[in-house]
Amino acid sequence: MARDNSIASLANLAAGQSFALTGGTIIHDDGTQSISDIIVGADGRFVVVEPFLNTISCSACVDISGMLVSPGFVDAHQHLDKTGVLRFTPNPSGTLQGAREAFAKYARTAGPDDIYKRATRTVERCLSRGTTAIRSHINVDKDAGFDGIETLAGIRDGAKDRITLQLVAFMTPHPGQDFDWLGQNIDGAVALADAVGGTPAVSEDPPRYLDILFSAAVKAGKPVDLHLDEHLNASVHLIDAALDRVERFGMQGRTVFSHVSVLSALPRRKFESIVERILALDVGVVTLPAANLYLQGRDYEMLPPRGLTRVAELHRAGITIATASDNIQDPFVPTGSGDMLEIARWTLLAGHLRGDELAAAHRMITTAPARLMGLGKDYGLRAGARADFVVTDCLDTDTLIAGGPDQAFVFSRGRLVSETTTALMRVENSRLKEDA
Template identity: 30%
Template sequence: MLIRNAQIRSESAGQLVDIRIDDGRITWIRPAGDAAVAGVDSQAHSGQGGRSSQSGEFGEVVDVAGKFVAPQLVESHIHLDYAFSAGTPRDNESGTLFEAIEIWRERKQLGLGTAEEVRAKAIAAARSAASHGVGFIRTHVDVTDPELVALGVLVDVKKEVADFCQIEIVAFPQNGMYAYPGGDELVERALREGADVVGAIPHLEPTREDGVASLKHAFDLAEKFGARVDVHCDEIDDEQSRFVEVMAAEATKRSMQGLTNVSHAVAMSYYTPGFMARLLPKMQAAQLSFSVCPNENLHLQGRGFSNPVPRGVAPVKQLVDFGLNVAFCQDSISDPWYPMGNGDLVRIIDTGLHVGHMLTPAYVDTCLDFATTNPAQTLGLSDYGIAEGKRANLVVFEAGSEREILQESAPVLLSINDGRTVFERPSMNPVWRL
């Protein structure tokens, strides 16, 4: 495949490039119209989608007519096994995190959600995300179930969607390692049966001591299985919930810098300046990554407060400006925690930059980092990005720049996974008659 006249992020802003793909990899990137491709018809007409295709010595030749080409997006925090479960067995009338957890507990006790239903909905959610350009997903899967039904389903789903999306599974004890009898053993069993990453939820454990113990056990398992750690950490409106400092300490103590991800970190938005001043260097030394879910936590957090109501979203700007790796994530697609969602990460980036007071050029003009290179670092995707030799996992947006993508909520016109076209869609731009 040859992608012609593409706009990519580079030092030569505004200069279009041609991208050649062979055997699923990017073999070269050169200025548009390079002599090496002079034999390709330069008069190809761009259709409604701002792109055209033809055959030639390069196989398929795609002219994207100045559209922005980015790596496939990376979703580093979602729950595919929960997808499209909102309203079963009942709606979350309070909209709170803890009612959602109770609803999920009831759902399991009632035996709702067959394996086939979970499979169909998980695939539908993965396809929805992929339709917005996502090519990599880290999904948390509830393993506080003696039968590990959802885990078995997602292990199979991982194989079923491999042609268009790479999935990584977190063994997530939704009801706690110790709050749920045998939860710690189930996490280990899940790792033996196909999970890739160790999860935990310390703020849900019976006591702080139990929460600390759950984190230590998570790191023990990570060392035992050679896995990364990804924890639902401090997702609570409580300034005293400070498990993130335990995560930083354990990661540093065990030489797991860069292998540890903090999901949500809601309580951090309530921490005092003095505590943050002490915490930030510790998190930086541990090379913690963060998966922040702005849409979901804006919905769940800050309830029960009198005005002014807190936002309850991690202080993203402060983290980024201190050099920490932050990704924006969907979290839920229509489940007891969040009744909306479709996997569109551009929408999530929009919310995250708004709530973080980050609508300035430094962030707007590099906004895709929050759904590409940053979460790719979280997942340890070394063979990722737009560069010669990298896997050809690319998307074409209906926009000419990252700022325009954000401004227009631009859709993905073309998605390519390992050099193969996943999908394409026509332009969404109106054709004016008057």
């Protein structure tokens, strides 16, 4: 009965008022858990998170004993300009290059209205599943122009009270790339964005391309987030070249390498030397299991590889590693629901984490990506942070990741934005009924 009352009360919390949640189990930044009370202010920020609070001054108080409170989920790598275009962009080969070509063709005709409708739908779906922050890479090139980055900048600014949205100016290389065009347009794109990105492996002149990206980031005072070596060819990789520029441009702690699939193909000694440099330069890593499982290894006749980077080894080495959706229902990844718990499970299974590392998978969709996105004190279950959190009927972090909740309440900026309940229908056994 107490649980039923708690659920009804959570669903009836009014927006714009202070409230308290008492007796819930909260997940701390370090992964530990404890029973605590939470007070959320009328401004949508946590006032205090401590046990045995005096809640008499709150407009409402809900006992959530037996429920689990997680910080909002963070998707550190999406492509909201590409989302939902699957039926318009066939990719018969199922390869990365096939996906690039399919979207490039579509991007020439996709206008701002089309991008806005698809992106906002995906943002709302992600939010309903507990994602309260997203970093999205947006193509800026001769096909897409500035339509994507300008449209997403409008969505970011208009939805800031509902979701934290960061944009990466994804300066996409072209065959026969015009470096003059890149040089003329990168500053304008970066001005609209929150970070600078690109994919060096596709560039015809990777060193020159990397220099342009890092120079623009330093000039604008913004971080770098690269699609790096999304392939399995051990004889060709740009990780050392990228790390050289992190050091030369002073971008330690402000650089993320996404994908780095090639690390799984490198000899162990070389991999270990790269890990040492990544740690020393405080570079973060994002793995994208859905895309790498789907796109990589299709040309292998025997024992096709998983296509991911060395997830488990990077985690155990102490590198900050997050996992993310990448693409949702487009030629790069034809599936996807915006559910980061689903992505965490894929990461645990495909990344060879162990059953006793479920909490690590939770950190990969919460505190790790929050650190890589620089959310700082604005994130987490702590006083002063945005009240972005998820309340579920799970017992602990392990059960949250392993199977997910039957009941979940998503709060963004202290407002309830989604309530999900799995209804179990009880059907009487007709045979037993007849026998009675």
